[in-house]
Amino acid sequence: MISVGGSRLNVAIEHAEFHLPKQEILDWIRRSAEVVIRYYRRFPTKQAYIGVRAAQGAGVKSGRAIRHGPTVNVSVGVASTVDDLEDDWVLIHEFIHLAFPRVPQRHHWIEEGLAVYVESIARANAGTLTSEQVWRGFVRGMPHGLPRSGDRGLDFTPTWGRTYWGGALFCLLADIEIRKQSGGKMTLRDALRGVINAGFDMTDQVDSLPSVLAVADAATGTAALTGLYERMKDSAEAIDLAALWHQLGIDSQEEKLRFNGHAPLAGMRAAITAVTGTHTHEPDNKDFTY
Template identity: 40%
Template sequence: MERKLLDRRAFVSGSVALALSQNLRARGQFGRHTPVEFSQTVQAGSSRLQIDFAHGEFALGRVAVIDRIEAAAKAVTTYYGRFPVSLARVLVIPEAGESGVLQGTTWGDIGGFPAFLRLRIGEDVTAQELASDWIITHELVHTALADLSDDQHWLEEGIASYVEPIARVQTGQLDAAAMWAGMMDGMVNGEPEAGDRGLDRTHTWGRTYWGGAMFCLVADVGIRRATANRKGLQDALRAIVDAGGTINTDWPLAKLLEIADRATKTDVLSTMYAKWSGTPVEVDLPQL
């Protein structure tokens, strides 16, 4: 559940990205027993987030970091209609000599918590870096989808990459024009290249994150066209959360797609998955 990048356009080879993903899953207990110096619980709708801080001091103070996590949780709550899980733990690890929100990882069902997030944040993080951060929201979006197999990791990352900026726009944390500019800039990295075998079998960084996000964009447009704009991908993803298909479950993708399609009264997602999973699909992004 990690996108270890400060710049979304950075490139990581497919083999490295897949190895990193598998290694992180194997180390799912990492950070669970990290000593905690300060803890505060905040509300996200009717859900609770336990925010724990490991050793370290932020130049801005802990309150600024807590406020940013709350804002990210508000964006996710707004998009899904409620926070996806009833309880989540967020472990913040301050990094000395660093600035910015550096990296996040999310797991399900760890240490009695339906969701467990580990965030690495530079002790010298600035107010502007916190305000413009996308990583925390991205990681919290991961709580809204069941843990899928490695072959389908692209859908987990694609949904998080697509939903995150939209959720921030919906809560006034990001300008819509900036969101679309970012998508146009990033989604070109998701187009299939020579030798691509479909999203289930080509696990490069670009295909995993931006190929998955492009799948979501095309699905969103497809659902809106099929329903005369009465429904969209947001309705499909909310239905999955309402049915309980969150990160602390291991539901098969077929079940999730069935729930999502039923919510929109279409077969857009299941039909698209049948094609995109095993076949390279190019999208004319400027035309779309």
């Protein structure tokens, strides 16, 4: 059992010949939880079951968050090193799923989009991913989220690209819009904290995404998420990514990424990936128990 941020994580590690000591696997789970706690101010659920299954090879192979429990199962290669676990994003992605209620299947893009977007931002805010790594990942990934011909909007186009990266692009645009509408005082993070503070988590099933977005908007005093959803839910709105990167001050050529500090939204781009303080209302780390 790991006690972290006032929540209990019940960990079961499949008996296998992991090359790493069990303690290293527990430390990875705790570190991943801490990244999520730093973003949301607390772990999304009071308790969760974590199942670590053994796989061949090295690295974290796959993960799945399940409403029942709630439970997060991850497959980890038995030959994994500390560095493999340090580089992992899968467990954080699954933990982020715990922080949003289950929505009807047509809105699945918001569940995956949040997990993709927040995973990168939360790691940057925690100082475990550089801003260059985050934006390079977004510059590479976001084009997958653009509508193709025949697209009927996010709620009606359940392709891989639109689900994961279309959802992530929605989250980036929402983060920018919330910051604009609130004069930089509020962010997507505040909106999502509002959702869990209102008592929602993955163990809840809601009938309507707009009702959850309204809760999130209320937390920031904006109508950013609701407005963006109305625009993107059932129409294939063209999004000029090149113009967006330009406004944010991101110049990328091949593998090279350069930041332009004079771009109109350069300050916002820096704020999105800035390392944040650790206001988790935790005394300190000494009372972690396993």
